Amino acid sequence: xxxxxxxxxxxxxxxxxxxxxxxxxxxxxxxxxxxxxxxxxxxxxxxxxxxxxxxxxxxxxxxxxxxxxxxxxxxxxxxxxxxxxxxxxxxxxxxxxxxxxxxxxxxxxxxxxxxxxxxxxxxxxxxxxxxxxxxxxxxxxxxxxxxx
Amino acid sequence: xxxxxxxxxxxxxxxxxxxxxxxxxxxxxxxxxxxxxxxxxxxxxxxxxxxxxxxxxxxxxxxxxxxxxxxxxxxxxxxxxxxxxxxxxxxxxxxxxxxxxxxxxxxxxxxxxxxxxxxxxxxxxxxxxxxxxxxxxxxxxxxxxxxxxxxxxxxxxxxxxxxxxxxxxxxxxxxxxxxxxxxxxxxxxxxxxxxxxxxxxxxxxxxxxxxxxxxxxxxxxxxxxxxxxxxxxxxxxxxxxxxxxxxxxxxxxxxxxxxxxxxxxxxxxxxxxxxxxxxxxxxxxxxxxxxxxxxxxxxxxxxxxxxxxxxxxxxxxxxxxxxxxxxxxxxxxxxxxxxxxxxxxxxxxxxxxxxxxxxxxxxxxxxxxxxxxxxxxxxxxxxxxxxxxxxxxxxxxxxxxxxxxxxxxxxxxxxxxxxxxxxxxxxxxxxxxxxxxxxxxxxxxxxxxxxxxxxxxxxxxxxxxxxxxxxxxxxxx
Numbered sequence: 001x002x003x004x005x006x007x008x009x010x011x012x013x014x015x016x017x018x019x020x021x022x023x024x025x026x027x028x029x030x031x032x033x034x035x036x037x038x039x040x041x042x043x044x045x046x047x048x049x050x051x052x053x054x055x056x057x058x059x060x061x062x063x064x065x066x067x068x069x070x071x072x073x074x075x076x077x078x079x080x081x082x083x084x085x086x087x088x089x090x091x092x093x094x095x096x097x098x099x100x101x102x103x104x105x106x107x108x109x110x111x112x113x114x115x116x117x118x119x120x121x122x123x124x125x126x127x128x129x130x131x132x133x134x135x136x137x138x139x140x141x142x143x144x145x146x147x148x
Numbered sequence: 149x150x151x152x153x154x155x156x157x158x159x160x161x162x163x164x165x166x167x168x169x170x171x172x173x174x175x176x177x178x179x180x181x182x183x184x185x186x187x188x189x190x191x192x193x194x195x196x197x198x199x200x201x202x203x204x205x206x207x208x209x210x211x212x213x214x215x216x217x218x219x220x221x222x223x224x225x226x227x228x229x230x231x232x233x234x235x236x237x238x239x240x241x242x243x244x245x246x247x248x249x250x251x252x253x254x255x256x257x258x259x260x261x262x263x264x265x266x267x268x269x270x271x272x273x274x275x276x277x278x279x280x281x282x283x284x285x286x287x288x289x290x291x292x293x294x295x296x297x298x299x300x301x302x303x304x305x306x307x308x309x310x311x312x313x314x315x316x317x318x319x320x321x322x323x324x325x326x327x328x329x330x331x332x333x334x335x336x337x338x339x340x341x342x343x344x345x346x347x348x349x350x351x352x353x354x355x356x357x358x359x360x361x362x363x364x365x366x367x368x369x370x371x372x373x374x375x376x377x378x379x380x381x382x383x384x385x386x387x388x389x390x391x392x393x394x395x396x397x398x399x400x401x402x403x404x405x406x407x408x409x410x411x412x413x414x415x416x417x418x419x420x421x422x423x424x425x426x427x428x429x430x431x432x433x434x435x436x437x438x439x440x441x442x443x444x445x446x447x448x449x450x451x452x453x454x455x456x457x458x459x460x461x462x463x464x465x466x467x468x469x470x471x472x473x474x475x476x477x478x479x480x481x482x483x484x485x486x487x488x489x490x491x492x493x494x495x496x497x498x499x500x501x502x503x504x505x506x507x508x509x510x511x512x513x514x515x516x517x518x519x520x521x522x523x524x525x526x527x528x529x530x531x532x533x534x535x536x537x538x539x540x541x542x543x544x545x546x547x548x549x550x551x552x553x554x555x556x557x558x559x560x561x562x563x564x565x566x567x568x569x570x571x572x573x574x575x576x577x578x579x580x581x582x583x584x585x586x587x588x589x590x591x592x593x594x595x596x597x598x599x600x601x602x603x604x605x606x607x608x609x610x611x612x613x614x615x616x617x618x619x620x621x622x623x624x625x
Binding site: 054118120 | 163234
């Protein structure tokens, strides 16, 4: 199983609130057999958000979780049709989501890839593809980061 | 050229650590600054700052989401430091660089400066022990309260049926057994976190496993585990061993597997065997020497004997010294000699209760976490176990062990002088009510005297100790 494939993308996430979006992401994770339990992931997401928001501005959020509920490291991508209030750093609502899921005992290689991806998130051109690109463009952009 | 070093970390260690690191690097480079960013993420420390880089830096940026260890902070002593929460860093990154001078403050970690390759000095050891303390406290609190509930259930007449073929265990037994896990794992967790504080993840697993081995009398074939003093010795030795081990250069192919394969494997093998073939037999030998010493105390010297047994009981709380004194007293029960076991009934209550009371009288001698744990230490300590005193002793071994041992010794002497007798283990402070310890009035008098002594000693000794430590740090700074 790869960390990121085209089925990990949902360009039309259901939901109008943070919790509904996180539930949709969790059900996507469950359908791809990335986590053992869907509800636990929602709880883990919410707890992480409680610690500090993952909405880092510009309409993008990176809900993430590192727990043993996660079976294998994976990246999920989603967009919502409506703007979601996320308590973001810049105060603006969010419609683009990139979710990182990591098991507790993850080895180095995958963590390094996620680190690379995270680093890209502060670059405007990368974020602009995430926000405006087609499904294929987003897939290509993320894979490009992971493979180079 | 302005030079900047930075450290980033965050709770999960997978996203913000790196986003913020990248943002700092980008911003600093765009301004033409020289920049080095150390990331402390889920895969460990990367791009670790060298002492040269730190020394040359004009400013240090700490974008932190899970705190820094004291030894980590000590690296930046006397530097101009800008601190901000990692979660906010992306928001403030632009304004941050507008006025680094105005946003920074001079770091005074009050720790000794760590020069180029100068090793961590003695002050550092306390911060390693504290890492063990804060990891162990939840174990002793959670486990202790469960044991207390289980014991109370049994004392109030509920069955205490262990797991066996054909019968299902009683709820009281199950609760006590789960609680016992807390006490059992508290010791290896201490060893593991002490080592972890010194040399990070590679030291954790070997220190955990070796301390577990050293504390497991069944595995070692001894009558007692090494207790918390064993955890200190093993945690520190493995911590420093791994610290130097990490510096070995193995060439490109093997370097990447050094921290998570070679170091844990080799360290576990070496220290595991050392513990099994040296520490185990050494403890067994020590215990047999102490036991025959106790058995040879002439009956005319009862008071001296009472002092020694009391002091030994309070000394290492579950370690070999304590176990020898307990074993000596307990084995006399079969010959219907109950007064030595009376000492056990009194003295083992003292360290945890006294530590708890001391935090109430002199809160400023203790950390927030130690104060928060005091109620649990008091309840569990007064009913079922001495273990809750261990984290307090670990946090300040010299004054706490001295106070406990001295108070235990004097109380032991008084207890045997007043001929307090105990016939069986019960629920601590309530033993006389169950008819297990008598006469009740002398029992409570002994406990009261013991507590007054023990609390006073703790306050005096720890007060002096903290003052000395402060002065030393001042001189060194």
